Amino acid sequence: MAVTIKDVARVAGVSASTVTRALTMPELVHPETRERVRRTAVTLGYHPNRAARGLITGRTGNIGLLVPDLGNPFFPSVVKGVQARAHEADYAVFLADTDEDATAEAGLVRRLSKQVDGIVLCSPRMPDEELRTLVADTPVVLVNRRIAKVPSVTPEFPDAMRQAVSHLTALGHRRIAYVAGPRSAWANRERLRSLRALTKDIELIEIGNVMPMFEGGVAAADQVLAADVTAVIGYNDLVALGLLNRFMARGVAVPGDISVLGFDDIALAAMVHPSLTTVALPKEQAGRAGVDLLLQLLTEPDRSTAARRELPAQLMVRGSTGPTPA
Amino acid sequence: MAVTIKDVARVAGVSASTVTRALTMPELVHPETRERVRRTAVTLGYHPNRAARGLITGRTGNIGLLVPDLGNPFFPSVVKGVQARAHEADYAVFLADTDEDATAEAGLVRRLSKQVDGIVLCSPRMPDEELRTLVADTPVVLVNRRIAKVPSVTPEFPDAMRQAVSHLTALGHRRIAYVAGPRSAWANRERLRSLRALTKDIELIEIGNVMPMFEGGVAAADQVLAADVTAVIGYNDLVALGLLNRFMARGVAVPGDISVLGFDDIALAAMVHPSLTTVALPKEQAGRAGVDLLLQLLTEPDRSTAARRELPAQLMVRGSTGPTPA
DNA sequence: CATCTATCCGAAATGGATTTCAGACTGGCC
DNA sequence: GGCCAGTCTGAAATCCATTTCGGATAGATG
Incomplete structure (x- = not known):
């Protein structure tokens, strides 16, 4: 049915080997032959069978991408970045969603x-040791997680949190709540760590843990109000939006x-009223960088096991933050 | 490196053919041998090489999924459904995002x-004839689009629109605007068609077309206000949210x-204030149904070329609709 | 003119699983 | 005992592209 290399070979009057060479190692074949082969390949609509190629080269031309929950708009953005970069490099992307199930x-x-x-593993929830055994078998790049000797892409969390807290303290806030996300989320641990490092400036009330969703924020809102704080930092935008929603419902x-x-700065953050002040984390960019590191890992496995890319975060000041009440 | 069928064969003391049979056509081998083979396969951690299998069977065990824009929360939901159903059937999913580029x-x-x-083609924007040439070469199921002789999954648009309009007329609205989405979107054409069929009950003002995004709604909002209507239906939730946002900014x-x-009823619709009244379209369910049809198409190509599944829609009444102003 | 060296190309081996075909063995039946 | 059918298994062919190895040709050199 499909056009095979033999068809091209026959029509072009050469052997299969020559066809391969003409298409993948052009410098090895006579320019004239090369052109003839290429033209017939095009006219016949030949595309090498990837399974056959994969069988012998051991390469598939595919990369995998694992995310915890596509329902959180943060992840589709990462996915877009991964896709874009992967397609540029002529890789196709397998996507899998774990539904927050570690x-x-x-x-x-x-x-x-x-x-x-x-595989690009985005925000994996599994424990360090499990992760470590996995990466022994498979080339893996981590996005939003960092462990020793594995290439990773992460936001500059300490700086991100510094920007957030500086903004709040500048507005007069001193007693601040943090609604924590999943304990298993590295990002949560890092945010917390960065935040605790700043307690010389502020008094920190930790609330949670909650699921990294709108409902999580709603669930934590009343505890936040009971904690008598003037500002609250949500684990992510969805949690913050849940807080907003419940505050509004209670007339706060x-x-x-x-x-x-x-x-995070998901698109949604700018769409609601009041719009949400948030720390924009790299998303598409992180996805692209993840693929970059992965491709590098595939081509020079030794040199890059420890490659690590930290991407800057940017505070987006919007309507949900203001001076402390008088 | 990896465990091959030969390794299993050697250890189990049988031939490669027997290993295959024991694993894929169990009834053909002696129960005792079968068990021995299976156990050694497990202990050795054998997994058949999919490239090799694909080479001979012509099957990959993968399905493709194409969506216009992962940034629209509608699509991640469909993707989740596709994933879930595909994994149940032991298929992996290739995802591609076209960035709304037809x-x-x-x-x-x-x-x-x-x-x-x-391939599951979700909301493809390309013209009918192009689509038709594509499906000649590849098994394709359409989600959110319908053309003759191609299996498809669609919402019950006429009923969906009927629910929407009935709700609005019950509240007293007679002059209603519709902010149209992309002309190339079949869903837009269907919504419009269903809507026009209802003009005996209402006076319809058509505005647009706009991109199916928040910004599209923002862009259309002032035209809506100028049209002197008491209610507006957005192409989708994002457009409606854009309208809401701009209305609020203008003090409407x-x-x-x-x-x-x-x-659509994206998650977001319930999170904003006022919450958005919307017609919930099947999303995950549509994704699952799409995979179902595709698997059917793959196993019995003839019987199912015209398979068509229409899924019900449900009006979700929330805070953004109310009686006409007095 | 003989020899050597590039350059270019083809034949054959390769990868791993599946499928076809044929052989070995068992049991049943005449 | 001989033949047949049925059951189970193995050898070999197959899928398609790539890679290795060696052969052929042309040109260069002494």
Whole structure:
């Protein structure tokens, strides 16, 4: 049915080997032959069978991408970045969504690993040691997670948190709540660590943990109000939006009575009223960088095991933060 | 490096053929042998090389999924459904995002088609005739689009629109604007068609077309206000949210001065204030149904070319619609 | 003119699983 | 005992592209 290399060979009057060479190692074949082969390949509509190629080269031309939850707009953005960069490099992308199930991650990785050259693991929830055994078998790049000897792309969390807290303290806030996300999320641990490092400037009330979703924020809102703070930082924008929503329902003015600050800068943050002040984390850019590191890992495995890219974050001041109430 | 069928064969003391049979056509081998083979396969951690299998069977065990824009929360939901169902059936999913570029679609499909058994095309923007030539080469199922002789999954648009309009007329609205989405979107054409069929009950003002995004809604908002209507239906929730946002900025009360209604029921719709009345379209469910049809198409190509599944829509009444102003 | 060196190309081996075909063995039946 | 059918298994062919190895040709050199 499909056009094979033999068809091209026959029509072009050469052997299969020559066809391969003409297409993948052009300098090895006579210019004239090369052109003839290429033209017939085009006219016949020949595309090498990837399974056959993969069989012999051991490469698939695919990469895998694992995310915890596509329902969180943060991840589709990362996915877009991964896609874009992967397609540029002529790789196709396998996507899998774990539904925030840490125990499903390893299985999915192992399953994907047979059909891809490498995997971008975005915000994996599994424990360090499990992760470490995984990367022993498969080329893996981490996005939004960092462990020793594995290439990773992460935001500059300490700086991100510094920007957030500086903004709040500049507005007069001293007693600030943090609504924590999943304990298993590295990003949560890092945010917390960065935040605790700043307690010389502020008094920190930790609330949670909650799921990194709108409902998580709604669930934590009343505890935040009971904690008698003037500002609250949500684990991410969805949590912050949940807070906003519940505050509004209880008649608490934002930012009049309390300031709310999120993380991520999902598109949604600018769409609501009041719009959400948030720390924009690299998303598409992180996805692209993840693929970059992965491709590098695939081509020079030794040199890049420790490659690490930290991308800057940017505070986006919007309507949900303001001066402390008088 | 990896465990091959030969390793299993050697250890189990049988031939490679027997290993295959024990694993894929169990009834053909002696129960005792079968068990021995299976156990050694497990202990050795054998997994058949998919490239090799694909080479001979012509099947990849993969399906492709094409969506216009992951940035629109509608699509990640569909993706989740596709993923879930595909994984149940032991298929992996290639995802590609076209960035709302109709001209990129065909190329991506063709590229994907080599490495998948079939493709779920979600809300494709390309013209009918182009689509028709594509489906000649590749098993394709359409989600959110319908053309003759191609299996498709669509919402019950006429009923969806009927629910929307009934709701608005019950509230007293008679002069209603529709902010149209992309002309190339089949869903837009269907919404418009269903809407025009209802003009005996209402006076319809058509505005647009706009991109199916928040910005599109913002851009159309002032035209809506100038049109002197008491209610507006957005092409989708993002457009409706854009309208809401701009109305608020201009001091127009929703639903006091104007009612706003969207389509899709993305998670966001319930998170904003006022929350958005919208017609919930099947999303995950549509994704699952799309995979179902595709698997059916792959197993019995003839019987199912015209398979068509229409899924019900449900009006979600929330805060953005109310009685006409007095 | 003989020898050597590039340059270019083809034949054959390769990768791993599946499928076809044929052989070995068992049991049943005449 | 001989033949047949049925059951189970192995050898070999197959899928397609790539890679290795060696052969052929042309040109260069002494």
